[in-house]
Amino acid sequence: MTGTHLTSPAHGGMPAGFVVLALSLLLGIQPVTTDLFLPALPAITSGFGAHVSQAQLTLTAMLLAFGLSQMVWGPLSDRYGRKPILLCGLTLYTLAAGCSVFTNDMPGLVTWRILQGAAMGAVVMAGRAIVRDLYQPEQGARVLSKALSGLGVIAAFSAPLGGWVASQFGWRAALSVPALFGAVTLGLLLWRFQETLKQPNPSALQPAVLVRTWRAILSHPTFWAYSLLATVSYAGLFTFLAASSFVFIDVLHVSRFHYGWYLFTMASCYLLGTFLCRRLLVRVGVKRTVALAGFVTLTAGTLMGGLAWAGVLHPMAILLPFCIFTLGHGVHQPCGQAGAVGPFPHAAGAASALAGLMSMLAAFGVGTWLGWRMDGTVFPLTNGLWFWSVCIATTAWTLVQRFGDAPKPPQRASEPTGKAA
Numbered sequence: 568m569t570g571t572h573l574t575s576p577a578h579g580g581m582p583a584g585f586v587v588l589a590l591s592l593l594l595g596i597q598p599v600t601t602d603l604f605l606p607a608l609p610a611i612t613s614g615f616g617a618h619v620s621q622a623q624l625t626l627t628a629m630l631l632a633f634g635l636s637q638m639v640w641g642p643l644s645d646r647y648g649r650k651p652i653l654l655c656g657l658t659l660y661t662l663a664a665g666c667s668v669f670t671n672d673m674p675g676l677v678t679w680r681i682l683q684g685a686a687m688g689a690v691v692m693a694g695r696a697i698v699r700d701l702y703q704p705e706q707g708a709r710v711l712s713k714a715l716s717g718l719g720v721i722a723a724f725s726a727p728l729g730g731w732v733a734s735q736f737g738w739r740a741a742l743s744v745p746a747l748f749g750a751v752t753l754g755l756l757l758w759r760f761q762e763t764l765k766q767p768n769p770s771a772l773q774p775a776v777l778v779r780t781w782r783a784i785l786s787h788p789t790f791w792a793y794s795l796l797a798t799v800s801y802a803g804l805f806t807f808l809a810a811s812s813f814v815f816i817d818v819l820h821v822s823r824f825h826y827g828w829y830l831f832t833m834a835s836c837y838l839l840g841t842f843l844c845r846r847l848l849v850r851v852g853v854k855r856t857v858a859l860a861g862f863v864t865l866t867a868g869t870l871m872g873g874l875a876w877a878g879v880l881h882p883m884a885i886l887l888p889f890c891i892f893t894l895g896h897g898v899h900q901p902c903g904q905a906g907a908v909g910p911f912p913h914a915a916g917a918a919s920a921l922a923g924l925m926s927m928l929a930a931f932g933v934g935t936w937l938g939w940r941m942d943g944t945v946f947p948l949t950n951g952l953w954f955w956s957v958c959i960a961t962t963a964w965t966l967v968q969r970f971g972d973a974p975k976p977p978q979r980a981s982e983p984t985g986k987a988a
Contacts, residue, residue, distance in 0.1 A: 581761050586701070587710070589760055591717020592752045593653070593694035596660070596687055598722035599748045601626065602830055605812045606730035606823045607738035614738065615673045624677045626809055627934030629684035634927020636688030641696070641920025642780075646771040648764045649693045649700070649916075653756055656689025661749035668742045683745070690752075692919045699908045699915035700763035708853060708905035712844045715901050719838030723831045730827025768913065780917050788970035789910050794922040796857065796962045797903025800896050802929040803868070803955035807833075807889055809934045810948040813941055819882050829886050836890040840897020847898070854971040857902050861963030864895035868956020875949035885945065892956065899959065906971065 581589075604625070612622040644652040660683055667679035694714070698707045733741040770776045784790050815821040815829065840860075847856040871888035907922040908915045933951065940947045 581759065585759055586697075587713050587717065589756065590694050590697065590711070590714035591721065592755065593690050593697075594714055595718040595721035596690050596745075596748065596752065598718060598725050598834070599745050600629070600664075600683060600687055601808055602722050602725040602834070603729035603741065603744055605808060605830070606726060606827050607733035607741040608812050609816050610733060610738045610823075611673075611676070615676075617673045621673050621677075623809060623934050623938035625673075625680045627931045627938070628677055629680040629687075630805075630927045630934070631931040632681045632684035633688045633691070634924040634931070636685040637692040637920035637923040637927075639920075640689040640692050641916035641918075642771050642777055644689075644693050644696055644764070644916040645768050645914060648762045648767050649697055650756070650760060650762045652689050653693045653760070654753065656686045656693070657749055657753040657756065658686075660686035660690065661746050661753060664742070664746035664749055668739050668746070688920075688923065692916065692923055695904055695908060695919040695923070696915040697763045698905060699912060699919075700765070703909075707909065708901050709845050709848055711905045712841045712848070712897075712901040715897065716838055716841040719834055719841055719897070723834035723838060726830030726834070727824075727827035730823045734823055771914075771917075777917075780914050781921065784911060784914065784918050784921055787910055788966075789972075790907050790918065790922070792962070792966040792970040793903045793906030793909075794925050795903075796899050796959070796967055797907060797922060798925045798929050799955055799958040799962055800864075800899040800903065801926040802933050803864075803892060803952055803959060804896055805930040805933050806937070806948065806951040806955060807892075809930075809937050810941065810951070811885075814885065814945050814948050815882060818943060818945060819880070819885075821882055829882070832886065833890055833893050837893040837897045840894040841901065842897075843894065844898040844901055848902075853902055853906065854968055856898060857963045857967045857971070860895040860898035861960040864892055864899070864956045864963075865960040867892035867895065868953040871949050872953030875945050880945060885949065889952070892952065895959070899963070906967075 608622055608625070611617075611625070615621075640652055640656065663679050663682035663686060667676055667683070670676045670679060695711075698711050698714075701707075702710055728744065729741050732744060768776075771780075811830075812826065815826045816823060821829070844856065844860075847859065851859075867888045867890075870891070871885060874884040874888070904919075904922065908918040911918040937947055937951070
């Protein structure tokens with residue numbers, strides 16, 4: 568049934584397998600930009616003689632640009648379609664990633680990373696919007712979990728690859744890998760991808776329409792329930808991403824090579840979480856799936872925080888609880904991302920952009936806080952993850968349970984593209 572739906576003329580005749588592969592690459596550009604970069608981050612910091620807070624800007628400033636840019640890319644994709652935005656974003660991303668290899672100082676690297684983040688906003692935003700173009704919300708969550716399984720595979724190999732390349736050829740070589748990834752993905756889309764937005768909205772960029780669209784999205788309780796779930800879950804993940812290289816390598820004296828394989832293990836558990844998500848969605852539905860994953864997440868955060876306070880300072884005391892956390896993350900992300908755009912079939916780009924902005928603002932806040940709180944101990948990481956696990960479980964057990972099946976949005980307020988539709 569899914570394959571028939573995807574290969575219909577309305578969706579450009581793309582096979583189901585190609586759609587999942589394309590979504591995996593589009594969404595997987597994010598771990599390529601972050602996870603692959605992490606093993607080289609301490610070497611970059613010392614190589615430039617920079618402070619940890621400056622090094623964190625290569626992540627936080629990039630993610631802030633990633634989130635803010637989606638507010639532009641989203642309405643543009645509703646107006647002109649997903650494909651031209653994807654091609655533009657991937658071209659800019661590839662160029663910025665290539666130029667970052669030749670930077671001579673930390674401010675220059677931060678600048679190129681900001682451009683990478685802005686371009687990545689087009690890619691990831693369009694990927695999420697494509698899911699809504701092709702599927703109804705609950706089916707979209709299952710398909711998105713397949714794409715995020717592909718993301719999990721990419722994430723699993725990104726960190727070990729980044730660690731190996733940085734160890735063998737230096738951190739500049741590690742920075743070249745995202746440029747290669749962007750070029751390959753761009754070539755694949757040029758070869759086969761077809762437009763998924765059947766009827767672009769010619770008024771999507773008018774200021775009054777934009778304001779009405781954003782107001783309608785932000786007033787919808789289902790959007791808040793699922794976008795907050797995705798946001799706090801990503802904040803927990805980013806706490807680990809931003810702090811783990813310094814904690815494992817500098818505090819717990821783990822080699823870059825072994826740190827890369829730690830991230831591989833974590834990403835493999837995330838991949839398992841996306842498989843569990845698909846099975847649970849079929850058996851118990853979205854809300855119960857999210858609630859069950861909330862227990863998993865809270866258990867992981869409490870275990871990590873409790874072990875640290877008990878004085879168990881060993882790499883496994885952080886890695887194993889975080890692997891449990893990523894099982895829950897593999898459920899919360901596909902459900903949160905698909906649920907946030909579900910009520911807005913005619914404004915999926917704008918809804919995707921707002922949800923993405925929320926996650927990136929949270930990541931920017933987390934990274935900024937960690938940049939000044941990293942004190943040579945494990946506690947900024949362990950306490951931070953414990954805090955976010957409580958937020959995730961609370962959101963899963965309250966907002967999602969109450970508003971996860973909210974009624975449809977008002978006919979024209981949240982569907983300003985009614986004429987085009």
